[in-house]
Structure formats: structure tokens, C-alpha cells
Amino acid sequence: MISITEALQLIDQHAAQLPPQQVAALTAIGCLLAEEVASDVDSPPHDKAMMDGYAVVAADLASGVAELEVIEEITAGNMPTKAVARSQAARIMTGAPIPSGADAVVMIEQTQPLENNRVRIEATGIATGKNIMPKASSLACGVTVLPSGKRLRALEVGVLAEVGRSEVSVVPRPRVAVLSTGDELVDVTEKPGPGRIRNSNGPMLLAQIAAAGGVAENLGIARDVREELTEKIACGLEADILVLSGGVSAGVLDLVPSVLAQQQVTQVFHKVHLKPGKPIWFGKRDVDGKTTLVFGLPGNPVGSLVCFELFVRRAIGILAGLTSNELQSAEVTLAETFTHRGDRPTMFPARWADATQQTALPLAWKGSADLAAMASADLLLQFRAGDAEYRAGDRLAGLIL
Numbered sequence: 001m002i003s004i005t006e007a008l009q010l011i012d013q014h015a016a017q018l019p020p021q022q023v024a025a026l027t028a029i030g031c032l033l034a035e036e037v038a039s040d041v042d043s044p045p046h047d048k049a050m051m052d053g054y055a056v057v058a059a060d061l062a063s064g065v066a067e068l069e070v071i072e073e074i075t076a077g078n079m080p081t082k083a084v085a086r087s088q089a090a091r092i093m094t095g096a097p098i099p100s101g102a103d104a105v106v107m108i109e110q111t112q113p114l115e116n117n118r119v120r121i122e123a124t125g126i127a128t129g130k131n132i133m134p135k136a137s138s139l140a141c142g143v144t145v146l147p148s149g150k151r152l153r154a155l156e157v158g159v160l161a162e163v164g165r166s167e168v169s170v171v172p173r174p175r176v177a178v179l180s181t182g183d184e185l186v187d188v189t190e191k192p193g194p195g196r197i198r199n200s201n202g203p204m205l206l207a208q209i210a211a212a213g214g215v216a217e218n219l220g221i222a223r224d225v226r227e228e229l230t231e232k233i234a235c236g237l238e239a240d241i242l243v244l245s246g247g248v249s250a251g252v253l254d255l256v257p258s259v260l261a262q263q264q265v266t267q268v269f270h271k272v273h274l275k276p277g278k279p280i281w282f283g284k285r286d287v288d289g290k291t292t293l294v295f296g297l298p299g300n301p302v303g304s305l306v307c308f309e310l311f312v313r314r315a316i317g318i319l320a321g322l323t324s325n326e327l328q329s330a331e332v333t334l335a336e337t338f339t340h341r342g343d344r345p346t347m348f349p350a351r352w353a354d355a356t357q358q359t360a361l362p363l364a365w366k367g368s369a370d371l372a373a374m375a376s377a378d379l380l381l382q383f384r385a386g387d388a389e390y391r392a393g394d395r396l397a398g399l400i401l
């Protein structure tokens with residue numbers, strides 16, 4: 001059986017960044033930019049008023065007081081039609097182009113309208129450039145605004161819009177299909193009959209995929225029947241990653257590994273020295289230039305959750321172009337003494353013990369099938385194999401949920 005570290009190394013070896021795709025900028029939040037984006041405009045496109053007021057010749061305000069002739073009104077979106085000469089002013093709104101001849105803007109609050117298109121201004125410190133943003137001072141046409149490799153946030157979508165880009169080339173979100181297997185499973189909408197339980201792993205995995213930046217595809221439930229599994233797995237192999245839940249340990253109905261082998265999925269590893277999640281299966285299919293990574297997650301809900309957070313999330317990250325920095329796990333401090341018993345390294349649910357999320361406390365937890373207790377968990381703490389007493393202040397690897 002391999003270790004968690006070896007399993008992660010194998011995933012790193014077999015997962016590769018997806019080829020870039022042109023997508024709508026609005027759908028690209030969280031994606032890695034796969035091109036250099038340059039501006040096709042100057043920003044601002046003209047010397048622009050930064051205040052509502054009057055465009056003036058600064059020299060007219062040298063004494064701090066002036067009465068000027070108002071020659072026109074310029075609103076944002078319109079071009080001036082007249083030049084401003086000495087002793088003249090143009091009424092101007094924020095964002096509007098500065099008329100030729102004017103070299104400063106006086107705020108409306110420092111002015112008083114007079115009869116016959118005249119204005120009185122009382123304002124000190126009106127020098128050339130006052131309240132004007134020069135053309136192209138934010139961005140010049142042709143200049144790179146976003147480098148390739150930048151992760152897109154909402155603000156980058158704004159920058160893309162400013163430079164006329166509604167579509168952009170990015171490393172796309174991986175498509176991840178989920179198939180829950182097991183005769184005992186009923187859909188969330190059904191009341192389970194005798195011997196049956198609801199399929200909680202399916203919806204949980206779909207939600208985990210979305211949270212990890214993947215595009216989730218629901219393949220529903222497959223019975224432990226070879227034909228049904230074969231058909232649904234074939235469908236799932238169209239995705240970038242296929243995640244199966246259940247049927248990977250050693251039960252009589254655990255058909256998943258053999259159905260995968262039939263469909264040209266090659267096993268990379270089966271079973272990791274880990275609790276919960278030991279029976280995890282990982283493989284890869286390379287057919288006609290199309291690669292699909294396949295994870296068979298243990299059916300026990302916490303095993304499924306943990307294996308997703310440890311392994312599938314990492315694979316999604318690599319396909320989406322995350323850097324090794326972004327893939328790193330956190331280190332946290334144990335808040336109280338804790339004795340851990342077990343023969344496998346264990347991902348143990350814990351909650352934050354302080355508001356600054358520095359120290360953590362393990363929860364009361366009944367093991368791999370106890371999903372309900374997980375609802376109080378903020379993170380998973382990694383304890384090593386073997387019985388050991390940990391002290392308050394000990395540093396442990398933590399996986400934040």
C-alpha cells in the first residue's frame with residue numbers, strides 16, 4: 001500500500017494542465033489567463049474632467065478670484081465645440097473631454113452663476129492640470145494590461161471589458177463527472193426503504209467539484225450490475241475527470257475496477273495508507289488523444305469526502321493550471337492535548353479553537369460513516385500512524401474544509 005505522499009506524486013505525474021480555450025470573460029472567473037491581453041484604447045480616451053464644474057485657463061485664477069464668460073456646456077459622452085480663451089470658461093461634467101485652451105477644472109462648489117452666461121469663481125491653488133486626468137494616463141493603446149498566467153477575478157473581468165474583450169483565452173475549468181454506485185442507494189428525493197440509504201456522496205461530490213473550480217456533471221446512481229456500470233462509466237469517460245463513489249474495496253459486488261479495466265482505464269494505484277479512504281482507486285485512460293483521470297472513491301461518506309479533498313481537488317487544480325504554491329496545504333496548531341490511536345495516518349475532523357483560525361480542536365467523531373459529525377468540522381488534521389499523544393502547541397498538517 002502506498003503513502004499519501006506517494007499517491008499525490010503519482011497524481012502530479014499523471015495530471016496535466018488542460019489546453020487553452022476561448023471562453024466568455026464572464027465565465028472565466030477563477031481561471032488562469034492563457035494569453036497576454038493588450039489595450040485597444042487609450043484610457044482615459046481624452047484629457048478628462050475629474051469634477052463637475054468649469055473648465056478654465058488656470059492663469060485667469062492666479063489671484064484666486066475671477067469673473068468669466070461661460071461659452072458652452074460639455075457633458076460626458078459629448079465633444080467640446082469651442083476653444084476656451086482667456087476670460088472664458090466652459091461648464092463641464094465629470095468624465096467629459098477638456099476643451100482646447102482650458103488647462104484646469106474648478107469645482108462647482110467654488111463657483112457662483114451670474115446673469116448673462118457669466119460665472120464668478122473664488123478658488124485658490126488652481127494650477128495647470130487641476131482636476132484633469134490626462135489622456136492615456138491610466139492605460140495607453142497597445143500596452144499589456146494582463147499578463148498570461150494571471151488568475152482572473154471580478155476586477156480583471158472589468159479590465160477586460162475596458163479593453164474591449166468579452167472573450168478571452170484561458171485554461172478551462174475541468175469537466176468532472178460523478179457516478180454513485182451501489183444497490184442500496186436511493187435518490188435524495190426518495191424515502192429509503194428497508195436496507196436502503198440516500199445517496200449523500202453524489203450531491204456532496206458535485207458540490208465539492210463546484211467549490212474546487214470544476215464543472216460538475218451528474219451521472220446519477222448505477223446499480224452494482226456490470227452492464228449498467230459499463231454504460232454509465234463510458235459516458236463519464238467523456239469528461240476530463242470521472243469520479244466514482246463506492247464499489248472499490250473487496251466486496252462481492254465491487255465491480256468498479258474490473259469494469260474500468262475493460263474500458264481501457266489503466267490502474268495507477270489502488271489503496272493508500274490512509275484513514276478514512278484506504279480503498280481509493282486511481283487510474284487514467286488515454287484514447288484517441290483524449291485523457292481522462294478516474295478516481296474510485298470509497299463509499300463511506302467521510303472516506304469519499306476526505307479522498308476528494310486530498311486527491312481529486314489536487315487533480316482538478318493541476319488540470320486548471322494551479323501553481324504548486326496554490327496547491328499547498330496549511331499547517332495548524334493543536335489547541336489541547338489529544339491521544340490518537342490507529343494503524344493508518346488519519347485525516348481527523350477538527351474545528352477552529354480561536355477566532356483567528358490558528359489553533360484547532362479534534363471533534364468527537366465515529367469514523368468513516370459518520371458524515372453528520374462532519375457538519376461541525378472546519379478542517380481535517382493529519383495524525384500519523386500508530387498510537388500517540390499529541391500536546392497543545394504541536395504543529396500538524398491541516399486541510400481546511
Ligand SMILES: Nc1nc2c(c(=O)[nH]1)N[C@H]1C(S)=C(S)[C@@H](COP(=O)(O)OP(=O)(O)OC[C@H]3O[C@@H](n4cnc5c(N)ncnc54)[C@H](O)[C@@H]3O)O[C@H]1N2
Pocket residue numbers: 180181182184185197198199200201202245246247248249250251254276277278279297298299300301303368369
Ligand atoms: N475486506 C475489506 N472490506 C473493506 C475494506 C477492505 O479493505 N477490505 N475497506 C473498508 C473501507 S476502509 C471502506 S471505506 C469501505 C469502502 O467500500 P467501497 O468503496 O467498496 O464502498 P461500498 O462497499 O459500496 O460502501 C461502503 C459504505 O458506504 C456506503 N455508501 C456507498 N455509497 C454511498 C453513497 N453514494 N452515499 C452514501 N453512502 C454510501 C455504503 O452503503 C456502505 O455503508 O469498505 C470497507 N470494507
Ligand code: MOO
Pocket residue numbers: 274275276277278279298300302303304368369
Ligand atoms: O478508510 Mo474507509 O474510507 O474507513 O472508511
